[in-house]
Amino acid sequence: VGSGKSSLISAVLGEMHKLNGYFNLNSSVAYVPQQAWIQNNTVRENILFGKTFNAEHYQQVIRSCALEPDMEMMPGGDSTEIGEKGIN
Numbered sequence: 001v002g003s004g005k006s007s008l009i010s011a012v013l014g015e016m017h018k019l020n021g022y023f024n025l026n027s028s029v030a031y032v033p034q035q036a037w038i039q040n041n042t043v044r045e046n047i048l049f050g051k052t053f054n055a056e057h058y059q060q061v062i063r064s065c066a067l068e069p070d071m072e073m074m075p076g077g078d079s080t081e082i083g084e085k086g087i088n
Helices: 005-012 043-048 055-064 068-073
Strands: none
Touching: 043 055, 055 068
């Protein structure tokens, strides 16, 4: 806690102004923040995120993310509407 981890990541991403020194990165970086972003849409549309539906790949994603029990609990399965701040 308070050791500067988030500040370091912000600096690497160029989101924090550097006061001095230098930083060199020789390859690309991917960053996934801890704050989730959910569209006000169905579970399926949130998973597809605009991509074309492919049943085999979709089921692989569901299994890989261990979402099967969650889907079974939802009244409409992956057609259940979800969204930010519990709109469902």
